[in-house]
Amino acid sequence: MHMTMRWFGPGYDPVTLEQIRQVPVVKGVISTLYAKQPGELWEKAEIAALKQEIEDSGLTVAGIESVNIHDAIKTGAPERDNYIETYIKTLKHIGQADIHLVCYNFMPVFDWTRTDLAKKRADGSTTMAYNQKIIDTIDPNNMQALIERQSNGFMLAGWEPERLARLKELFALYDTVNPEILFNNLKYFLEQIMPTCDKYNINMAIHPDDPAWAIFGLSRIVTNQEQLLRLMSAVDNVHNGVTLCTGSLGTNPNNNIPEIIKSLKNRIHFAHIRNLLHTAPGQFEEAAHISVDGSLDMFAIVKALYDNGFDGPIRPDHGRNIWGEKGMPGYGLYDRALGAMYLYGLWEALEKHA
């Protein structure tokens, strides 16, 4: 295991590499070319520049999150092969830069979804929260306004204004894409990219859908153990793997995360670890990482990864905004640094106790 933090890159992330460098045990960052639109080629020089900046600060690039997937690939449109070809070129450039982990998701239209980005908690911190009742009554076209209003002025990953301006068009594209079609499109994509992943030893790590159920009538196919295992065996190559995101899978209290970890064996390439507090059916808020603050047993989760022999990067996923920080929702410095310390502490105890 190596501890990392997410860094959105120069000009986008208010947290600096110098700050991240001072979080004990964090030696690497997970980063991206944040301005890239899905379907755009990542040039070698752009990847090299990002890598250089990170390495100049004394950190390493532990992986890319995300190289986003164009809708033509997700919907299986006739032009998908061109976009897959571009994706393959991007992977090649990433591999040639000696980067071997790529996180991505296959969610239609919306990436992660929350109804409140700054819910005040009893201790005065703010956190992101979700209430299915709001989603059931809101027009999806109003989601953009809801997110923008609460984003502290930052562009949030997955909620790029360019995409959200085209919501009607996007919904129409997915109109006939039922879960089976979506699954087959994912399988097709993975089959095409696997030879390149084999050649450059790139671990693809799919991020689960968040929340872990269908919203706005859109198909979702990465929400539980059964779906994850089905995907692993459909393209049975170790480079087809998973980002184990506890905060996404954990939205559904029926998901037994330690059990999921155990069943995925060596196919977990990346772990996002955060805690959640279930407040009512279909409602939750993001808690501090520590077990007592939420509904997930963080020790059991970290132990399951440890017992699996997990040796990839972990990052504390979303954190609260605390100590007056006006951070990007979910990605402030302080609470994620506390999370990294706590998670590392659990790991150290497991190692020394073994």
Ligand code: CS2
């Ligand atoms: C998110 C996502 O929970 C998370 O990790 O903030 O935006 C995530 O990065 C993407 O879904 C991965 O492709």
Ligand code: MN
């Ligand atoms: Mn995550």
